[in-house]
Amino acid sequence: MNLRIVLSETDSGFRADALVPAFRPPPCLASGMGISFVFIHETCRLSREGWELERVEVSCGGRIGLDTCEADGTTAPRAKQRFQPRSAALFVFLTFALCALAAGMMPAHAERVEGRRAALVIGNSAYSALTPLPNAVKDAHRVSDVLARANFEVTIGNDLDKAGLERTIRDFLRSLDDGDVALFYYSGHAVQVAGENFVLPVDASLSSSYDLEVESYNISNLLDYMRQTSSLQILILDACRDNPFRSEYYYTGDKKVDVKGNKGLASLTPRQGSLIVYSTAPDQVAYDGAGELSPFTESLTDHILTPNKEVRQVLTDIRSDVIARTNGRQVPWDVSSLTSQFYFVTKQNLLVMGESLTEVRVSPQARRVELDIPPPVASGGMVLTASFDQAPKSGTLMLDDRKIEPGAPIDMERLHDVVYIAESEEPSVELIPYTVASADGHKVSGAVAIVFDPELPPPGEASGVPVAAQEPEKAPEAEAPVQLALATNVGTGFLTISDAMPRTEKLSQGWYRINERSPSAQVALGSRMLSEGDLVKSEEVAQLAIRPSLRIVDTDARVVLEPVGRSAAEAPVVINVNASVNRCDELAGDALDIQGVVDGVYPNDIRVEEALAACREAVAASPGVARFHHQLGRALYASGDYEAAIAEFETAHAAGHVRSGQLLGRFYQLGAGVEKDPEKAIPLFQTAADRGDAYAQHSLGKAYLEGNGVPEDDRRGIELLTRAAEAGHTFAMNQLGAEYLYGNRVEKDAERAHRYFRESYERGDVWGAMNLALLYRDGEGVEKDTDRAKELLTQAHEGMHPYAGRLLALMLVDEGSTDQRSLFQLFRESADRGDATGALYAADMMQRDRSLMAEEGEDIWLLAFALSRNAGAASESARDALTAMSGRLVNSEIQRTLLRMGSRDVQVDGVLGPRTRQAAEAILGRPAPQAPHELLSELVAQEWISSRPRLDML
Numbered sequence: 001m002n003l004r005i006v007l008s009e010t011d012s013g014f015r016a017d018a019l020v021p022a023f024r025p026p027p028c029l030a031s032g033m034g035i036s037f038v039f040i041h042e043t044c045r046l047s048r049e050g051w052e053l054e055r056v057e058v059s060c061g062g063r064i065g066l067d068t069c070e071a072d073g074t075t076a077p078r079a080k081q082r083f084q085p086r087s088a089a090l091f092v093f094l095t096f097a098l099c100a101l102a103a104g105m106m107p108a109h110a111e112r113v114e115g116r117r118a119a120l121v122i123g124n125s126a127y128s129a130l131t132p133l134p135n136a137v138k139d140a141h142r143v144s145d146v147l148a149r150a151n152f153e154v155t156i157g158n159d160l161d162k163a164g165l166e167r168t169i170r171d172f173l174r175s176l177d178d179g180d181v182a183l184f185y186y187s188g189h190a191v192q193v194a195g196e197n198f199v200l201p202v203d204a205s206l207s208s209s210y211d212l213e214v215e216s217y218n219i220s221n222l223l224d225y226m227r228q229t230s231s232l233q234i235l236i237l238d239a240c241r242d243n244p245f246r247s248e249y250y251y252t253g254d255k256k257v258d259v260k261g262n263k264g265l266a267s268l269t270p271r272q273g274s275l276i277v278y279s280t281a282p283d284q285v286a287y288d289g290a291g292e293l294s295p296f297t298e299s300l301t302d303h304i305l306t307p308n309k310e311v312r313q314v315l316t317d318i319r320s321d322v323i324a325r326t327n328g329r330q331v332p333w334d335v336s337s338l339t340s341q342f343y344f345v346t347k348q349n350l351l352v353m354g355e356s357l358t359e360v361r362v363s364p365q366a367r368r369v370e371l372d373i374p375p376p377v378a379s380g381g382m383v384l385t386a387s388f389d390q391a392p393k394s395g396t397l398m399l400d401d402r403k404i405e406p407g408a409p410i411d412m413e414r415l416h417d418v419v420y421i422a423e424s425e426e427p428s429v430e431l432i433p434y435t436v437a438s439a440d441g442h443k444v445s446g447a448v449a450i451v452f453d454p455e456l457p458p459p460g461e462a463s464g465v466p467v468a469a470q471e472p473e474k475a476p477e478a479e480a481p482v483q484l485a486l487a488t489n490v491g492t493g494f495l496t497i498s499d500a501m502p503r504t505e506k507l508s509q510g511w512y513r514i515n516e517r518s519p520s521a522q523v524a525l526g527s528r529m530l531s532e533g534d535l536v537k538s539e540e541v542a543q544l545a546i547r548p549s550l551r552i553v554d555t556d557a558r559v560v561l562e563p564v565g566r567s568a569a570e571a572p573v574v575i576n577v578n579a580s581v582n583r584c585d586e587l588a589g590d591a592l593d594i595q596g597v598v599d600g601v602y603p604n605d606i607r608v609e610e611a612l613a614a615c616r617e618a619v620a621a622s623p624g625v626a627r628f629h630h631q632l633g634r635a636l637y638a639s640g641d642y643e644a645a646i647a648e649f650e651t652a653h654a655a656g657h658v659r660s661g662q663l664l665g666r667f668y669q670l671g672a673g674v675e676k677d678p679e680k681a682i683p684l685f686q687t688a689a690d691r692g693d694a695y696a697q698h699s700l701g702k703a704y705l706e707g708n709g710v711p712e713d714d715r716r717g718i719e720l721l722t723r724a725a726e727a728g729h730t731f732a733m734n735q736l737g738a739e740y741l742y743g744n745r746v747e748k749d750a751e752r753a754h755r756y757f758r759e760s761y762e763r764g765d766v767w768g769a770m771n772l773a774l775l776y777r778d779g780e781g782v783e784k785d786t787d788r789a790k791e792l793l794t795q796a797h798e799g800m801h802p803y804a805g806r807l808l809a810l811m812l813v814d815e816g817s818t819d820q821r822s823l824f825q826l827f828r829e830s831a832d833r834g835d836a837t838g839a840l841y842a843a844d845m846m847q848r849d850r851s852l853m854a855e856e857g858e859d860i861w862l863l864a865f866a867l868s869r870n871a872g873a874a875s876e877s878a879r880d881a882l883t884a885m886s887g888r889l890v891n892s893e894i895q896r897t898l899l900r901m902g903s904r905d906v907q908v909d910g911v912l913g914p915r916t917r918q919a920a921e922a923i924l925g926r927p928a929p930q931a932p933h934e935l936l937s938e939l940v941a942q943e944w945i946s947s948r949p950r951l952d953m954l
Helices: 088-100 136-149 162-174 219-229 295-303 311-325 412-417 538-543 583-588 608-621 626-639 642-654 658-670 678-691 694-706 714-726 730-742 750-762 766-778 786-798 804-814 820-832 836-848 858-868 873-883 887-900 914-924 932-946
Strands: 004-010 013-019 062-064 069-071 117-123 153-158 180-187 190-193 196-199 230-238 249-252 255-258 274-278 333-336 357-362 368-370 384-388 395-399 419-422 430-438 443-452 482-489 511-517 521-525 528-530 535-537 544-548 555-564 573-580
Touching: 117 136, 117 162, 136 153, 136 180, 136 230, 136 295, 153 162, 162 219, 180 219, 196 219, 219 230, 219 274, 219 678, 230 295, 295 311, 311 333, 357 368, 384 412, 412 430, 511 521, 511 538, 521 555, 535 538, 538 544, 544 555, 544 573, 583 608, 583 626, 608 626, 626 642, 626 658, 642 658, 658 678, 658 694, 678 694, 694 714, 694 730, 714 730, 730 750, 730 766, 750 766, 766 786, 766 804, 786 804, 786 820, 804 820, 804 836, 820 836, 820 858, 836 858, 836 873, 858 873, 858 887, 858 932, 873 932, 887 914, 887 932, 914 932
Parallel strands: 117 153, 117 180, 180 230, 230 274, 357 443, 482 573
Antiparallel strands: 004 013, 062 069, 190 196, 249 255, 274 333, 368 419, 384 430, 395 419, 430 443, 511 535, 511 555, 521 528, 521 544, 555 573
């Protein structure tokens, strides 16, 4: 850039003419010592107070000066620099130069705004029954590290058994929100059966034809759940090492599939917005590799962090690389239905000249001048070079022993080593402009002003003190980091750090770079996610928001911001975020909740008063967190406040919490707290089931099998139950086992039933224990073993199973037991848990032995309860017994029940008069049935519900 400044003094002040390419000179200089010069579209303002240049304002969309640099809405604060020119001429000269350079100082913003990213990475190596894969866990660790650097929140699982696989997938689904990119990477054994691909955990054996559906996870199902919670899905499967089948046929759903000759994986058809990547072509085998990583994963991790390269181009590079690594034996494959571009890494291309004009003041006798040019402010990873725009007018620029020619590129790391060699005996001011450019074309400009000051001593002298006696300048001591401590609850979203910020003056005025970010923390500024290496302005630091991982429990997440363009003495900012599980989650979290943050507790395990207090506090503090409303609803329901509970469930469901929808559906099915309407349950179940909620899949599957609120569809019902069982829902395993055991809707298969029951039992489920006991009792699918059956029934009964006690009592009766009280106790406990048949047997025993009755009318209450359960033959037998009784006895029990439920104006006289009916209608909230046994049945059902039974056990 050629710059010519002509300054002349007039009677009215100063006049300056500047000749700069594409720059017209400003029209005037105002008079007076306080020089004022405004540049608005064509005018500059300079203020001189004590010869300190404060600010220059330019028309190019920003403000450039010695304390701030601002363009395109971006501000780069920095420290003031003292300017002490020896004359007004020099002052204006340098100022005009600064204005002329303004056009080259605007930062470029190329960052693309993206949503959150979540990844599930699984590596399975240590197979117990299948061939071990030594590289799979190493593959997963490397991919996890790379994806974390690409700003993914990574859920990682290594050497997972089936239960661990289910839990890890559930953790991953919890980390997804609408609009996210969802990625699944898998390294390990996987198989294709009937056109579907299945991931195999390390405890898979595939030893029998019944093992596949309980020992694997269908990849298509996972992809479906990812689609429900993200706008873009990526599956990467490095999983076709060999054929691990140990049987010729396997059952999946209603199919028995011949797998002879199967190898590799099947090619899935992606829906819109999905990308599926295979380490090798369909139906082909991939290689584990002889190195630390598989050939595919090594190539994947070599290329995935290439900045600003679209994913499909990245895959092309990976394919070429793997083909070369394997000598053509392995060809990666991908199928895509992406409708938009995706970049694993989009670099923030921000380049700003932190010190646009540097003054170097030396003695006129100086011949070698170190320029000590400060580096610009640049986003992490930028490759920069510098060049000088023109040769000095009175000297030479040198780097080591080489003369620097105008335009010659210099590595940015060497720029501060450039020196100026003076060649004039009477040097004047030397202005040396330079340009810094990035490899992708971004440029900024600066200048060095060498001022030869006659008041400065010659080199080697300082204030008359001999050089040898002068003490060397001490390097400034590094300041202690600015420590910010934040505390938050897991799963409550992004937390801004403004409340923890110190006073503004504690932070450097300039730019900060994210030098460190824990993989367990995501950082955002507004709607934009930030990565390591990204820059933020000092005034934006307080606006940063941090979201800890959902899997952090009492663990710190750490983010470190380092000042840029400063000396080492400037203080970095260290943000420590302690994330812990809220007490509401601990006390009232729901089991298998894909939007929860804990494993959850069953309804009867809720400590009601503690949970109510904790969840009310959580809702008040975070009213927008749907999970807290759901958990408050659970606590309210456990307390018997159904109306308030349902209101909280509806709030949570409206905010997107799908388990609340499943619970509301169950209430409509049972008529618990709402009017019974099974049809209303179906869409609630469907929404949650689509998201991957196993409870909803189980409820909807049973509804289809039973035609409860929806037309019967056995195939659809079995499919939904299979999905729920695959996700670890033991109730679904038991339902499927019962279907195969009795063969009512599917082909009878006792061995298949045994496999499901055993899987449920091994997970500690009391229904699995009870069902397995029936097989041993009857010799179905296993050798008959009554002792084993009684042992399993005892375990189930002690675990609160509804009717295991009744089944155990009947086995004892068959063996000739005469201990009536022990038998009665088993029947009675089953009745209390909701078993209609247990209630019927207990009532019969009371009528034959009145000493077993704890209070008058208990037998009648039990018969009414059996009727209320709508349990087929047991309920019909109870109806017959009640209608055969004296009306006065039934009416008296109605009145006793009303008194227990809080009615005041009722007397136990056996007469079903207007007062008793009014009291009944007040309790029921609707017109009372006319038939006494029907009225008693409805009252007993409501009284039982109000006792907070374990509804999840039914």
